[in-house]
Amino acid sequence: MADLRAEVAGVKLRNPTLLASGFLDETGGSMLRVFNAGAGGVVTKSVGPEPREGNLNPTVVELPVGLLNAVGLPNPGIADYEAEAKVAVSGGAAVIGSVYGRDAQEYAAVAKRMASYDVLAVELNLSCPHAKGLGTEIAQDPEAVEEITRAVKKVVHVPVWSKLSPNVADIASFADAAKRGGADAVTAINTVKSMAISADLKMPVLKNGYGGLSGPAIKPVGLRCVYEIFEAVDIPIVGVGGIETGADAIEYLMAGARAVQIGTALLRRGLDVFPRACAEMSTWMDANGYAKVGDLVGAAHGK
Amino acid sequence: MADLRAEVAGVKLRNPTLLASGFLDETGGSMLRVFNAGAGGVVTKSVGPEPREGNLNPTVVELPVGLLNAVGLPNPGIADYEAEAKVAVSGGAAVIGSVYGRDAQEYAAVAKRMASYDVLAVELNLSCPHAKGLGTEIAQDPEAVEEITRAVKKVVHVPVWSKLSPNVADIASFADAAKRGGADAVTAINTVKSMAISADLKMPVLKNGYGGLSGPAIKPVGLRCVYEIFEAVDIPIVGVGGIETGADAIEYLMAGARAVQIGTALLRRGLDVFPRACAEMSTWMDANGYAKVGDLVGAAHGK
Amino acid sequence: MASRATQVVPLEDVVVECHDAKTYRFSADGEPRPGQFLMLWIPRRDEVPMAYSYLRNPMGITVREYGDATRALAAEAKKGYRVGVRGPYGNAFAIEGTRALAVAGGVGIASVIAAVEAFAEANIPIETAFGARTKDELMLLDRLKVAGAVHLATDDGTAGHHGFVTDVAAKLLAGGTFDMVLTCGPEVMMKKVVDAANGRGVPVQASLERYMKCGIGICDACVLDDRLVCADGPIFWGEALAESKDFGHWRRNICGQRVKA
Amino acid sequence: MASRATQVVPLEDVVVECHDAKTYRFSADGEPRPGQFLMLWIPRRDEVPMAYSYLRNPMGITVREYGDATRALAAEAKKGYRVGVRGPYGNAFAIEGTRALAVAGGVGIASVIAAVEAFAEANIPIETAFGARTKDELMLLDRLKVAGAVHLATDDGTAGHHGFVTDVAAKLLAGGTFDMVLTCGPEVMMKKVVDAANGRGVPVQASLERYMKCGIGICDACVLDDRLVCADGPIFWGEALAESKDFGHWRRNICGQRVKA
Numbered sequence A, B: 001m002a003d004l005r006a007e008v009a010g011v012k013l014r015n016p017t018l019l020a021s022g023f024l025d026e027t028g029g030s031m032l033r034v035f036n037a038g039a040g041g042v043v044t045k046s047v048g049p050e051p052r053e054g055n056l057n058p059t060v061v062e063l064p065v066g067l068l069n070a071v072g073l074p075n076p077g078i079a080d081y082e083a084e085a086k087v088a089v090s091g092g093a094a095v096i097g098s099v100y101g102r103d104a105q106e107y108a109a110v111a112k113r114m115a116s117y118d119v120l121a122v123e124l125n126l127s128c129p130h131a132k133g134l135g136t137e138i139a140q141d142p143e144a145v146e147e148i149t150r151a152v153k154k155v156v157h158v159p160v161w162s163k164l165s166p167n168v169a170d171i172a173s174f175a176d177a178a179k180r181g182g183a184d185a186v187t188a189i190n191t192v193k194s195m196a197i198s199a200d201l202k203m204p205v206l207k208n209g210y211g212g213l214s215g216p217a218i219k220p221v222g223l224r225c226v227y228e229i230f231e232a233v234d235i236p237i238v239g240v241g242g243i244e245t246g247a248d249a250i251e252y253l254m255a256g257a258r259a260v261q262i263g264t265a266l267l268r269r270g271l272d273v274f275p276r277a278c279a280e281m282s283t284w285m286d287a288n289g290y291a292k293v294g295d296l297v298g299a300a301h302g303k
Numbered sequence C, D: 001m002a003s004r005a006t007q008v009v010p011l012e013d014v015v016v017e018c019h020d021a022k023t024y025r026f027s028a029d030g031e032p033r034p035g036q037f038l039m040l041w042i043p044r045r046d047e048v049p050m051a052y053s054y055l056r057n058p059m060g061i062t063v064r065e066y067g068d069a070t071r072a073l074a075a076e077a078k079k080g081y082r083v084g085v086r087g088p089y090g091n092a093f094a095i096e097g098t099r100a101l102a103v104a105g106g107v108g109i110a111s112v113i114a115a116v117e118a119f120a121e122a123n124i125p126i127e128t129a130f131g132a133r134t135k136d137e138l139m140l141l142d143r144l145k146v147a148g149a150v151h152l153a154t155d156d157g158t159a160g161h162h163g164f165v166t167d168v169a170a171k172l173l174a175g176g177t178f179d180m181v182l183t184c185g186p187e188v189m190m191k192k193v194v195d196a197a198n199g200r201g202v203p204v205q206a207s208l209e210r211y212m213k214c215g216i217g218i219c220d221a222c223v224l225d226d227r228l229v230c231a232d233g234p235i236f237w238g239e240a241l242a243e244s245k246d247f248g249h250w251r252r253n254i255c256g257q258r259v260k261a
């Protein structure tokens, strides 16, 4: 039986399939439920300094190839989130706390507070493509990524994962910026900037116009990003984007990820996505002679 | 009956569905066949100064959400291409000649020769994401886009379309660069940089490693790019990326395109993709009270 | 996932049900079951959850003019007006038992009407206790009456019992012959119905409402304890609700903050 | 489009057919028909088109060690070795007529063998004229003989007719009783067979080869006149080939340049 335990920059996980930020993680009860369903860990909804309503509906469009969303970072704010984190953490879940802010100070303040909720690591959402003024610029400016990461590293004692946007010319340079800022790991990728239009109504479907694409459509993009970062920068990577099956997860690990996150696939597989992906990984690893997750990491780079 | 005629910067087309560069357009016979099947026009394979073999196989992977390719710009070279262009042009096809080069001079030289083959316009492939040293840099450098466009404009008498890459942080700024360089139109988008990995073989499937994603997966990305350019830059746009049906084409027109190109959908619909998309457009326009293609252009921007 | 893409459909009929509610009919793909809901995109305004009050094409929803979007819809929508719909989402009422009682308050009738008809079609006798503020708001009565006996209540006494529908329901339940209860309406009302049914050991299904964004079980907006009203619900059994800390007490606001219901 | 994703499969059997050709068997999804082909990914080397010489799982291909990739395959591949396959692609031989003649040259037999069997299964009598350089290269004879009479030819006279298989075919055709011809082999050979059949007014199907990249009808690499060998072919009727300017004369090189065949 393959050993599915995973480790990302000192964060030990019972298996490498984490819940991605933005999915069933605005509340403690849901996070605990996902963890109990079999996820290796859960990343919280990205939480900011103040409560935030997010965008008006429609905020979600189901497309044949994936999901388009522009929820716009709704969240209860870091103060109220304490109660949510507590429910999940005290229930035994491995929690990674995702945060955002307007600038380095805000990121640091929120991250510090989040870290105090006993999360195993803090993930910096540096990449949300649709919250106007709250990430678009940051996501596309390597110096901002470096500065924010550094500011957060100064004030938190847990590992910091910087989550990167694919909507850039060269994602590896952003991973490098995160590394310079002291990031313990990078998470790749956030959603791909996209749009859906209703011809009948002559307008974009999302109230926000633009949104982020996730799910099957972006798996080839995410794999490419992880592979590129692995080639260019020596930093642990958490892979995310279109992962549904054990095979998908293994491809990401071979591209260079040490763990993966799953979001949109909840739509097709429900909470079972975690135990199913793990079972599929385990079966495949046994059949192919891989004893542990670490043996897969970066395997596709061997020449 | 809706009037399907389209016009892009003075180039008149019998309908707005063009064959995208790289599909059945390395030879004159194929281009003529596609035109005779009903395309409004055909864009040639991107042709360079010398014959070029392209990448070794595998160069193409069929994915559930689209097609991944890294053909690597194989082409017979601009000299040999004269015979191909002649077959198509003298057969009556509306031909747009796509070219590439290493630098502005080469682009200009090839474009000049291409223009002499009686093409209606020249399209500059400024965006091929996988030919090493032949576009990656250009695609991600607005100044190169401007400079190349300007160099070509100086030497050709036909309209110039600059084709842009989506693998950038802000495609509108590249459209703007093309405009500054004198482009008559921009084409958006080329493929999205991606990868497929075989877990069984522990390696990327494409011999080249990286490739470009096309087809259904990138339609939301292409729509977003066209919409963004339309909002930001006053220049005619040709839309491309994941278009298969009349509905897809109409969405692109409403996003701001004046004509569209179709490539990967040939896989699902064969050469009938052109007449079918046109028939679907026509039916929809009749049902919804649109008399001509121009009435659709940019319609999704009305507030 | 293509099956639940947003469908833009023209309204085929708009029926005024009372001074502040209308039924909108349209044809769309999908086969909703009683109690399921859709996300209704009111162009330029909002996208909000609505129960199917008619299940087969032309499907229908019955909408109370409650806030900005629903009022704008009522003002603008006539035959041919286009809305977006995606669904069906959520679970459905279980059509089981041997004698059923539906308890509806106000526009909650929109969610139970199709279930009431389904019980009748399944030859399970069903009666409905239906309350509203005033007579005019007692909608869809014709369909209810075809399905079974109807017991009315109005706050102002203009029709049926003068007072709460929960009183009517309590009396009917005291009769002791019902072995299935379903309910939809204001949460305080449902809480009473659920407590009453639970107290008598009668299975009860309640159709809940929470603020919804995605409607498809991913965003966590509609959470009730650790369940999702959009995906695990909207219909919950009395047993589960008896254990709920949120039901009747707490809801989440649009930011996800836990606030008093 | 998922159906034709690249499948990585372990070889279940490797059979040496002669000094420079082997048959590789594997199990994969898909239901190839006689004459169709797949794209064979030889890891780290290349991806090249190969006809199915066995149609049902374990499917098979019979590969001549021709250049770099096929030679590397022969050197490395044993049971359990993994290759990638995608297909089936292209059209298939029409199994029709009342008396058929297959004319194969060298490894061309790999493309016609399944068709020969299909004729026999359809109870259409079939004979095969099969030529190679030398006796050792006359592969798959057992299967051919089960299906019908086999007429051999070798360049060196080590088996059958000493000389070209086209001579054998001409003689058989002169018999006048065949009303269907199929052929696969070197293009000069096929040209002769097609001309001979066309001359006698006998329908003839030839399986062509061109340099292939995509294999799925989009890249234009494999063009013959304005037809695609991968998608419109690989099998073309004699009538069409009679009008072809390319057949027997021109091909495209890897750059797409038109060069002498």
Ligand SMILES: Cc1cc2nc3c(=O)[nH]c(=O)nc-3n(C[C@H](O)[C@H](O)[C@H](O)COP(=O)(O)OP(=O)(O)OC[C@H]3O[C@@H](n4cnc5c(N)ncnc54)[C@H](O)[C@@H]3O)c2cc1C
Pocket: A057, C037, C046, C047, C048, C049, C050, C051, C052, C061, C062, C063, C064, C065, C066, C067, C068, C069, C070, C071, C107, C110, C111, C208, C209, C210, C211, C212, C213, C234
């Ligand atoms: C599963 C379900 C089924 C429903 N079925 C019906 C029905 O059949 N008929 C009917 O009239 N109403 C129904 N509702 C309630 C309906 O969704 C709200 O009345 C409607 O959203 C009000 O929208 P508004 O923009 O006019 O109000 P607003 O002015 O935006 O807000 C007023 C109130 O409406 C509610 N609301 C607004 N947006 C949402 C949202 N996205 N999700 C949930 N509640 C919201 C909130 O309570 C809010 O405080 C249902 C709700 C749910 C959850």
Ligand SMILES: Cc1cc2nc3c(=O)[nH]c(=O)nc-3n(C[C@H](O)[C@H](O)[C@H](O)COP(=O)(O)OP(=O)(O)OC[C@H]3O[C@@H](n4cnc5c(N)ncnc54)[C@H](O)[C@@H]3O)c2cc1C
Pocket: B057, D037, D046, D047, D048, D049, D050, D051, D052, D061, D062, D063, D064, D065, D066, D067, D068, D069, D070, D071, D107, D110, D111, D208, D209, D210, D211, D212, D213, D234
């Ligand atoms: C439809 C079709 C079916 C075929 N079926 C068989 C078969 O059943 N058995 C068999 O042994 N051979 C078959 N071939 C030929 C086979 O594809 C070539 O022998 C093989 O590609 C040689 O590869 P290589 O790398 O060893 O040779 P290389 O050293 O790469 O090249 C030698 C020659 O092989 C041919 N070739 C190389 N790559 C390709 C390619 N991508 N597409 C087409 N030709 C290529 C060219 O003629 C080239 O000049 C078929 C070809 C086609 C088009």
Ligand SMILES: Cc1cc2nc3c(=O)[nH]c(=O)nc-3n(C[C@H](O)[C@H](O)[C@H](O)COP(=O)(O)O)c2cc1C
Pocket: A020, A021, A022, A023, A045, A046, A067, A069, A071, A073, A098, A125, A128, A163, A189, A190, A191, A213, A214, A215, A216, A218, A240, A241, A242, A243, A261, A262, A263, A264, A265, C218, C219
């Ligand atoms: C509805 C929705 C909300 C999301 N919210 C967040 C968020 O708050 N913070 C964040 O870093 N990523 C967010 N994401 C991005 C996901 O975490 C993930 O990067 C992306 O969806 C790709 O993974 P997937 O294809 O498995 O869904 C969100 C995605 C979706 C679809």
Ligand SMILES: Cc1cc2nc3c(=O)[nH]c(=O)nc-3n(C[C@H](O)[C@H](O)[C@H](O)COP(=O)(O)O)c2cc1C
Pocket: B020, B021, B022, B023, B045, B046, B067, B069, B071, B073, B098, B125, B128, B163, B189, B190, B191, B213, B214, B215, B216, B218, B240, B241, B242, B243, B261, B262, B263, B264, B265, D218, D219
């Ligand atoms: C096999 C292949 C080859 C291509 N070759 C070229 C090319 O030579 N020049 C170019 O500008 N674009 C090329 N493209 C990109 C297409 O023209 C088009 O931008 C892209 O495929 C998106 O459109 P689609 O989704 O309709 O295929 C190629 C695409 C594919 C799949």
Ligand code: FES
Pocket: C211, C212, C213, C214, C215, C216, C217, C218, C219, C220, C221, C222, C223, C228, C229, C230, C231
């Ligand atoms: S509305 Fe998003 S989870 Fe229920």
Ligand code: FES
Pocket: D211, D212, D213, D214, D215, D216, D217, D218, D219, D220, D221, D222, D223, D228, D229, D230, D231
């Ligand atoms: S090999 Fe690409 S079109 Fe035939």
